[in-house]
Amino acid sequence: MNKVVxxxxxxxxxxxxxxxxxxxxxxxxxxxxxxxxxxxxTNIKGLCCxxxxxxxxxxGLGLLLKNRQIRKMISSYVGENAEFERQLLNGELEVExxxxxxxxxxxRAGGAGIPAFFVPAGYGTEVANGKEFREFDGKMYLxxxxxxxxxxxxxxxxxxxxxxxxxxxxxxxxxxxxxxAGKITIAEVEELVPAGELDxxxxxxxxxxxxxxxxxxxxxxxxxxxxxxxxx
Amino acid sequence: MNKVVxxxxxxxxxxxxxxxxxxxxxxxxxxxxxxxxxxxxTNIKGLCCxxxxxxxxxxGLGLLLKNRQIRKMISSYVGENAEFERQLLNGELEVExxxxxxxxxxxRAGGAGIPAFFVPAGYGTEVANGKEFREFDGKMYLxxxxxxxxxxxxxxxxxxxxxxxxxxxxxxxxxxxxxxAGKITIAEVEELVPAGELDxxxxxxxxxxxxxxxxxxxxxxxxxxxxxxxxx
Amino acid sequence: MxxxxxxxxxxxxxxxxxxxYVNLGIGIPTLVANYIPSDINVILxxxxxxxxxxxxxxxxxxxxDLINAGKQTITYVDGAxxxxxxxxxxxxxxxxxxxxxxxxxxVSEQGDIASWKVPGKLVKGMGGAMDLVSSAKNIIVAxxxxxxxxxxILKECTLPLTGVRCVKKIVTDIxxxxxxxxxxxxxxxxxxxxxxxxxxSTEGKLIVEGEIPEMKI
Amino acid sequence: MxxxxxxxxxxxxxxxxxxxYVNLGIGIPTLVANYIPSDINVILxxxxxxxxxxxxxxxxxxxxDLINAGKQTITYVDGAxxxxxxxxxxxxxxxxxxxxxxxxxxVSEQGDIASWKVPGKLVKGMGGAMDLVSSAKNIIVAxxxxxxxxxxILKECTLPLTGVRCVKKIVTDIxxxxxxxxxxxxxxxxxxxxxxxxxxSTEGKLIVEGEIPEMKI
Numbered sequence: 001m002n003k004v005v006x007x008x009x010x011x012x013x014x015x016x017x018x019x020x021x022x023x024x025x026x027x028x029x030x031x032x033x034x035x036x037x038x039x040x041x042t043n044i045k046g047l048c049c050x051x052x053x054x055x056x057x058x059x060g061l062g063l064l065l066k067n068r069q070i071r072k073m074i075s076s077y078v079g080e081n082a083e084f085e086r087q088l089l090n091g092e093l094e095v096e097x098x099x100x101x102x103x104x105x106x107x108r109a110g111g112a113g114i115p116a117f118f119v120p121a122g123y124g125t126e127v128a129n130g131k132e133f134r135e136f137d138g139k140m141y142l143x144x145x146x147x148x149x150x151x152x153x154x155x156x157x158x159x160x161x162x163x164x165x166x167x168x169x170x171x172x173x174x175x176x177x178x179x180x181a182g183k184i185t186i187a188e189v190e191e192l193v194p195a196g197e198l199d200x201x202x203x204x205x206x207x208x209x210x211x212x213x214x215x216x217x218x219x220x221x222x223x224x225x226x227x228x229x230x231x232x
Numbered sequence: 233m234n235k236v237v238x239x240x241x242x243x244x245x246x247x248x249x250x251x252x253x254x255x256x257x258x259x260x261x262x263x264x265x266x267x268x269x270x271x272x273x274t275n276i277k278g279l280c281c282x283x284x285x286x287x288x289x290x291x292g293l294g295l296l297l298k299n300r301q302i303r304k305m306i307s308s309y310v311g312e313n314a315e316f317e318r319q320l321l322n323g324e325l326e327v328e329x330x331x332x333x334x335x336x337x338x339x340r341a342g343g344a345g346i347p348a349f350f351v352p353a354g355y356g357t358e359v360a361n362g363k364e365f366r367e368f369d370g371k372m373y374l375x376x377x378x379x380x381x382x383x384x385x386x387x388x389x390x391x392x393x394x395x396x397x398x399x400x401x402x403x404x405x406x407x408x409x410x411x412x413a414g415k416i417t418i419a420e421v422e423e424l425v426p427a428g429e430l431d432x433x434x435x436x437x438x439x440x441x442x443x444x445x446x447x448x449x450x451x452x453x454x455x456x457x458x459x460x461x462x463x464x
Numbered sequence: 465m466x467x468x469x470x471x472x473x474x475x476x477x478x479x480x481x482x483x484x485y486v487n488l489g490i491g492i493p494t495l496v497a498n499y500i501p502s503d504i505n506v507i508l509x510x511x512x513x514x515x516x517x518x519x520x521x522x523x524x525x526x527x528x529d530l531i532n533a534g535k536q537t538i539t540y541v542d543g544a545x546x547x548x549x550x551x552x553x554x555x556x557x558x559x560x561x562x563x564x565x566x567x568x569x570x571v572s573e574q575g576d577i578a579s580w581k582v583p584g585k586l587v588k589g590m591g592g593a594m595d596l597v598s599s600a601k602n603i604i605v606a607x608x609x610x611x612x613x614x615x616x617i618l619k620e621c622t623l624p625l626t627g628v629r630c631v632k633k634i635v636t637d638i639x640x641x642x643x644x645x646x647x648x649x650x651x652x653x654x655x656x657x658x659x660x661x662x663x664x665s666t667e668g669k670l671i672v673e674g675e676i677p678e679m680k681i
Numbered sequence: 682m683x684x685x686x687x688x689x690x691x692x693x694x695x696x697x698x699x700x701x702y703v704n705l706g707i708g709i710p711t712l713v714a715n716y717i718p719s720d721i722n723v724i725l726x727x728x729x730x731x732x733x734x735x736x737x738x739x740x741x742x743x744x745x746d747l748i749n750a751g752k753q754t755i756t757y758v759d760g761a762x763x764x765x766x767x768x769x770x771x772x773x774x775x776x777x778x779x780x781x782x783x784x785x786x787x788v789s790e791q792g793d794i795a796s797w798k799v800p801g802k803l804v805k806g807m808g809g810a811m812d813l814v815s816s817a818k819n820i821i822v823a824x825x826x827x828x829x830x831x832x833x834i835l836k837e838c839t840l841p842l843t844g845v846r847c848v849k850k851i852v853t854d855i856x857x858x859x860x861x862x863x864x865x866x867x868x869x870x871x872x873x874x875x876x877x878x879x880x881x882s883t884e885g886k887l888i889v890e891g892e893i894p895e896m897k898i
Contacts, residue, residue: 001483001505001543026729026766027752029745052766077806085803097804100728101770101812105346108767113557113599114337115368117349119774120815124793124845127811136347136377145368157746162507162543168433169763171746173729176765180558196542201400202434203545204765206515208485208507208560221745227753229737233700233722233760258512258549259535261528284549309589317586329587332511333553333595340550345774345816351557352598356576356628359594389529394724394760401546403529405512408548412775428759435762436548438732440702440724440777453528459536461520 003163008038018046022178024154030171032155034216048072076100109146111180152182159189163210164203179205188216235395240270250278254410256386262403264387266448280304308332341378343412384414391421395442411437420448465656466637474499489566490534492606511592516544557599564600570621573668575631575643578623597627609636615667652679683854691716706783707751709823728809733761774816781817785824787838790885792848792860795840814844826853832884869896
């Protein structure tokens, strides 16, 4: 049940033009740095990326945006990226904005074999345009559908050779749920250990969801808002 | 944020006749033994119990059945209980059978604010009777609705004073998901520790879902099918 | 000669491929674990919330917190993981389990399966069977071909259904059948069992093409 | 005199009760954490996946894996827990968070809120705001009462909505308002700000009953 691949290049094999990718991370926290950089070195283009955010100009998905490799972003918030704004205003990039919780639940539904479900988020707003709505117990809900991806690319703290993953702190975010919804899920980890070393009661992503795993290199883990307490 | 109650009697305060309870466990594995025994000592009756199984004659929910405290069971499998069968055949007990995965997902939906969702389980069977069905991507699905409870009673391995819970092995089963769907969730644990002692990356049930917690006593942990390997 | 339960399990084990995640139902399917070749890697899922079922424990290693969906005490292997029931069925419903093996009372030509309820008998419940059959990518049924002389391989099921158009393959005590758009295709026969005997034991449409090999048990 | 941002945050902190789980939005709401009385127990939820936000870290304790929903580096307190985004919003959508505090561009008499999009300006997205406002049991909005002399407390919102009929209370730089079935009820005024000034700054229906006390900051 060994899912280990020898390199990031091997990990991203099979990703092709116009495919849909899910990419884990919240802001720059918990993003699959190695895989994104490797994709930026390829000529793959026309990608549809499902990711909560779109990186910054020179890091994260911003690298793929700069290369014009992304055709469409499906996200909840895409600020903090000047190149993104430029492409959007010029009509070079398509953007679909989805409420963050609905995005997370649509991804979960994709992994969980649930084609559609109802949520209150967005009712009465432009998010509801064209969507089926319905009342349950006196409250209005929108019907939302599952999201799937050709590849999901996630980043974990620790992983084992079977593909079991453990995330650290808020670097989990969209990684755990996206790992469930890719036809092929690629996991890059800071530390790769033999199966049996991780506590089976503490696994966030069971290996069944992961097809390829490798230990990433030289994590930069860039910080967007470095806020500190000044001790007096 | 201290959720600790001093006794099991205090924990079950407020449970009244005809209420709906969710009770964690799969078979006799991971059941809230202390709380069930305490309920069996009360005169509370007419309960609707949502629980995957119904215990055995002299243990688990079987104790409440024997006392005629349960009016209705909502379960996926109710074998292995002679008193249960007797009451069912005599029309003294109402039973609603739900596919196990649909049961788990309906409970999750209750905790997650999702009033309804679609699953394939049961389509084309008597489970579909009276239910809305619908095609997505060429496959048929049933619409299922959320389940809620007045009280959820769960059993965990370790817990802290904030109500954070960790389950052990397959004793998790329905406990984690049911903890999210009770108006009041009672957790009994084998070991109760101060907040801060459990690894925040390994919490199965964040304390926000738990209103009362106590350390249970004298866990019997009865085994239904003791199967062993005979070494030669 | 008709196969016994262990032989049915042994034949089904041949369907399991390296790298498979497999859910084994209660009864004969549970026995399949004993016959998985040691040179392939297979991970067994249990719908009560685990991946990586190991053998039954030694007497002094029995752990009440570690059971399979049949409520038997078990062990876990390296690389195992535990999770709750909603996650477990998300895994099943989402099509992440490669193969599901379960028992049945009846199977129809269309691949419908009846396995949970016999009118007049006490109903114990469907457990996870309806979830499994409605979602699995690949379902193999382990069953007896007949019951008291009556075929259980039918044009239409007579008992309440567990799921519709889901069974792909059936291994019975006398035959291996594939469910096709045209009917049950006979793939193999039990050693010493004639094609005629299988034809006579099958109510549903049976497709017999060419020489039918004996199972290799 | 109109309150500054910290004073608005300070006033809102008075709404937080012992035992509350609270989600603080970006901007003024984040500042509320600084004014929660030390004698009550409150747990802060961050929708990117944690319960138990602590203060900003010391310079040498900054951890890139530990941020809030505003992407600021933070710490965690004893009893904290981390989880993924789907679990985080299950918590929010399921009504488990007692109080949500967020900013807004406009609020209407009906409790509608506009907070994410200004036509003509670049749209960055709604983030988790639509999920929060549609699900929270109790929502308090922190905002400026007017913008360049124009009231933002309106009969109907003019900007694209974030949610409908959800806001319960508003704390602005000049007033505390409750959203009622009959309109905005004036509860308190900023120190030195007259009722007339609030009336003049409010486009929506304002209910003024009896003596309006000054906020205690």
